Amino acid sequence: MLELTREDVAGLLGKVDLVDVVREVFLAHASDRTVLPEESCLRWTNDQGESCRSLNMPGLVEIDGRRTAGTKIINASLGNPDRGLPRAGGIVLLFDITTARLVCSMDAAHISAGRTAAVSVLAAELLWARPARSIGLVGAGALAEAHLDLALRRWQSVREVRLHDQVLERAVRLTERLGDTFRTVAFHVASTAEQAVREADLVIPVTTTTTGYIPADWIAPGTVTVNVSLDDLLPDAFTVADQVIVDDWSLVAADTTRLLGRMHRSGDVLPPPRHRTAGAAGHRAPAVEVAAELCDLISGAATGRRSAEDRIVVNPFGMSLHDVAVAGKLYHEHHEHLTITSTTST
Template identity: 30%
Template sequence: MLIVGNDAVRQVLDGNEHAVLDAVRSAYRGHELGRSALPHSVFLRFPDDARNRIIGLPAYLGGDDGGVAGMKWVASFPGNVAAGLQRASATIVLNSMATGQPVAFLEGSTISARRTAASAALAAATLRPSTEDTGLAVVGCGLINFEVLRFVRAVCPSLREVTVFDLDPRRAAEFALRCDADLEVRVVERIEDAVAAHRLVSLATTASTPHLDLGAFAPGTLVLHVSLRDITIDGVLSAVNIVDDTDHVCRAATSLHLAEQHVGNRDFVSSSIGELLLTDTEHARDPEKVTLFSPFGLGVLDLAVADLVLREARAAGLGFDLPGFLPHPEPVTTNA
């Protein structure tokens, strides 16, 4: 059993954005082609506690080398932020496809954040505007949106401006200070001013119920709806909707799930990102409508990036090998 802590994970992934993008792109394509097994995520909630949750994401992703199987166990405790801790923590276990035994245990928060950001960036790279995106509006100033900014810059080198909003002005100001010096960063006091500033918007909040329609968004805007529960039903139904997996995203009280319950069907979903990526071409955004990309966050993405980390960590001698983790093999006996 190889145990890979956060320091080693970051050593592999820092500056390696394009390898992560390639892994996530390949995972989306494989999933679209039916080369995956992806049960619904398991949500663990607690009595008299609607805010905190832990989610289990089991998955299998096929590949020429036999594929990879495992599970991410990710906790979201928003109150951590006030204590100086990250909102989310995660672990990932990978299993051998030959024996089923666990072969690696990885700290998963960085993997989870960067696969989420990579999926958003792939949408930005695939759903192209009529003119290059030069600015990004960030709503929610936590780890996820900081990674979204990092990965969007990797696929949109024309990006020069960032407009920032958070309900907590202190977090918005700290986010702005962390941005690269070559970016022009502006902090605004109203969410409407943020989403109207650019035609590329990333929503990564802790909202549990919809609070934002699309009235302030300019036509032709791509909304990276990472947090999934920000947009009203009317907003969803008025948008061009791209998802990662329709069946997964239309559950757990997401904005799209509420829209499905309202109209009784999923006809408002236009396409999946995997379907678009299989064409190997860019796709123009509708210039008259807002395009809404709502990624539920598929477990196959975690496996793809975790497998990348595991291979690179082994090659570099990173991590801690724990040979006594599993029971010792029993002697094999044969009948005479």
């Protein structure tokens, strides 16, 4: 079994257009060329009283006639940042499509951060009223850096980034690193989350909180909010949104912990149109109607923004299909590199 290290993965990712890969995955998902089982989650409290969990997220996707199967195992402890460790880490395993045997193991950190950022960037491009000029982020960890690095390399329109973190030094360090690379962008460390969010064209919370704090009135008309984290948005941010978009409805429906999943279980969220059945709303009108899945927007089966003033919330739960597809792409890039190197040496 081939093993690719964190450094191997980081080098290979530079050769891949992540936004294009996640777009192709969504198109495959829209045309039933994927298998997306429910994820399995093991949760426990460690000896320090901190919440820990292990996720196993399998998937199979067919792109350009090639099927890739595998799983991501990602473990996290909420106390890790205080230990100087990443909150989460894990591996992606790839399977031989014929024998089902393991063929490759690779570090998941860069893949997970990269595909998460790519989904957010793609969603923003599909739903913004105009190319973003200002971005507000809450959280200054690896996900924030992955989002900003990808977005600022793609979007020449951005002029301002406002970044808040509970540990302000983290936000300062991140803005300093990015400021050295993106010199046309003004980076500001916001002293509060509200200062980061208000008046931003694009809002991206990337924290580990399980307590909501972003109300609807912080979000300006026309804003796209990509709710990457677990529970940063308060319920009214969903209920007043002109559109709520998800990556995959089945993940929302199966979830018991995150806000949108809990709201669905209490009868406050109506599925996107193609997942609705007669009487789905029950005895009362739900507070939130999910407008579409991202694959519907990409395939053209659903319409996105209707007005420049629409407040749009995108709530991606995270699809293992993207991790598996990106890992498959890196695996083949690695083999192509070896083939070229071998041929050149010969």
